[in-house]
Amino acid sequence: MGSLRSMNWLLSIFVMLVLALPQSVAEDWLYTVRKGDTIWGLSHKYLKEPLKFQEIQKYNNIQLDRQLPPGVTLKFPMEYLKFAPAEVDVTAINGSVYFVRRGIKKPLTLQHTLVLDDILVTEKDSSVALLFADGSKLLLGENSELVFDIQTKWGETGMVDSRMRLMKGSAEGRVKPLIGPGANFEVQTPSAVATVRGTEFRVRVDDKDPGVVFNEVDEGTVAVQLHENRASVKQGFGIKTATNLPLSKPKALLPKPIFVNAQDKYPGHPVTLTWQSIDGAKDYYFELFEDAAMTKLAHKAVLSSNQVELPEVELGAYSVRVRAIDSDGLQGLNGTHRFVISPVPSSPSLEQGASSYLTGQPIEFQWSEKSDATSYRWRLAEDRQFQSLVTEEILTTTRKTLAAGLPAGTYYWDVAAGNNQGFGKSSVAASFDVKLPQQPVVTPIAESMPSDEALSVYWSQVAMATEYQWQISSDRDFKRIIEEGTTRDTRVDVSDLPEQQLYIRVAAKGPYNQFRYSEIQEIDIVEPSNGKTAFSIGSVLLFILML
Known part of the structure; x- marks a missing residue:
């Protein structure tokens, strides 16, 4: 009984000692003094109770408040600092996006801001771009659900605590470097927690098994925790986690695809993009965006080959992004390209004339008129690839005549329509042959x-x-x-x-x-006959008849 009283007494003493410990036991926010700063002024700016400036002065062993030298580091206990709920801005919406607040579901608009306990929902072929209070950005993909658990801003310190749960779908972010003990950026999933401190990352919940999650890091480092185990996933690596499996080691991501002969400007549709194939790639994940920031998704596809023909999107500027997918389902580093599909006329239709001509015979070329065209580029070549070009002309009519014809050979021709933005894609080439006429045939003569x-x-x-x-x-x-x-x-x-x-x-x-x-x-x-020979033969014949 006495020992129990002694234990209770010791516990009471321990609790009082803990409560009486200096504030430095907790993590402090550190501030670097600038010219003109004072403890009194900083306390009014950052503390919930500005009159505690004297405690801050004692805590930092400062004797003369108004003689703070620039460059000195001051410590502020976190519990003294101002804090308030932080808001998340909506910067771009693509498709159908909703948010749920206090059980009420509403369509999301750019005028809304998201706060603690809000639930964000995207539908198929939809996405939403978010901007957090510290400048960090997150793009929530299609068929996703994101719950905002903690959104706290520590006054004007720049520290923001952002924690959320990705229940399904995908998200990718660019997180600002986190400075100070109160700064956090954390994404929890059904199988793991990803803690980010200044990086570019992607997290994706498997649509068939929500217990499987993919984390991929393009830049910086992400700490991934599964149960009591923790892995540091560095730049260029990814990790696949599952609730029923132990935490695996991070795996190197496949390299970024390199585009082949990519152009900055394409003359209308169709637009075909090709990239170098990557060893170990099972598929390729392709995305087409309407903006340079890659927040407005226009089209996406999983491709089995290293080439894609874009859908018939409107003319204008676009960005594409391609990632190789490995056998574990991890998506590799991003290959990107920015380009413009020019507002130029589409290809004319060729009106094929004869398939064969004689050398020197006049040849006429004709094609359909395009209402938005101001000129036409007509080309004639000796090969289908138009490497051996015979001639090329810019015309304002839909007709071209070669009055003198052409030498013998096989020829190819095409036409592109143009305006002040340039020429569109050339038509499908048509071909024809030019042949020499037959040689003269001499009428047979006597032997x-x-x-x-x-x-x-x-x-x-x-x-x-x-x-x-x-x-x-x-x-x-x-x-x-x-x-x-x-x-x-x-x-x-x-x-x-x-x-x-x-x-x-x-x-x-x-x-x-x-x-x-x-x-x-x-x-x-x-030798010609002289008449004698004929008379002699006649005399012989007459003599024979007279016998």
Whole structure:
């Protein structure tokens, strides 16, 4: 019994000693003195009871209040400081967002501020951007629910205590560096608590199992606590927690995607973005935002490939963000790009003419008119990629004619419509062929002919031909030309040819069509008959008949 009384007495003494301890046992707020500061002035600014300035002077062993040297650090007990409920501002709303206050659910507007015990709810394809009293920012994603547990501002000290519960969905934040013992930024989830002190982070509750939570850190450090265990997740690392599993070690996040040939300005739709594939990426998480701060989400998707074609959004400035997703579901570092989709006309439709032309034949190109276009860029190339460009012109009409035609080959052409903002995307290229006309076909001639007769050579007419060149040679290689000439007709008569084997060919002259000769014709020029031979043969025949 006596020992019990002694224990109670000792406990009473301990409690009195604790109550009588100097305020320095509790954490203090530290203030660096500036020129002109006084204990009296600082107490009126920061203390709930300004008349306690003398206690602050004693607490800091200050003798002369008005002779505080700049740079000296003063200690203020936290319980002496002014504090008040802090408010959270709404800076951007996308889609349908609500808040619940005292059991009443209302649509959220930019004019609302959020306070202690408020519940914030976002629906599908919706998000809301928040600004806390210390300048920290948080973006609450779709299908999310956030409860504000503590929102306290410590007067003008700059310390803000922000604690909240993410019941479902996702949030990402940029937290200002926390200074002082009263400053906190804490997000509690169904499986873990994330304490942030100046960083960029993401936290996401699994939509299929709320006991699974993903924490990813882009910058700084986040302390993640699961039950009694605690892990420090540093920049470039993430951690996956589950209520039924022990706390795992942080895992390195996949690197940020690097965009390939990304442009600052795209001439209308469609816009296709490509990035380098990342080893270890199971999928890619893609987001399209309407603002540079990436708070107004316009489109999102989980992609299996490293390429995406944007939806038909309105023309203007956009930001995209891509993250690689690993096998554990952790999302990697952000790859971002800012660009403009210009208000330019869409692609015209080409009116395809003939698929084949002859060299020198006029070629006409025509396309549909765009009401918002002031000019058109017409291109002609020898390849589908338009690397081997033949010609390019800026026109104000929807028609282009090449009166002189083109050399033989395969060609591709397209058209882009433009205005004062630039040219839109080129149309799908159309192609056509330009061919040489057939060579002349020489009419077959006799195998032989007397040298005293004129040789008549006939050939077929060739399209686009301006004249024809004919040649007669004593050798098949036409190295020993006997006769040659040009004519606009499709025949020629040649006399006084030598008695020997001769070779004949004809070529048509015309646009892009020179020296393509016909097949070679052969003829044997023989000695002419003199009449005697014919009389002798006739006499022999008459003699035979008379027998």
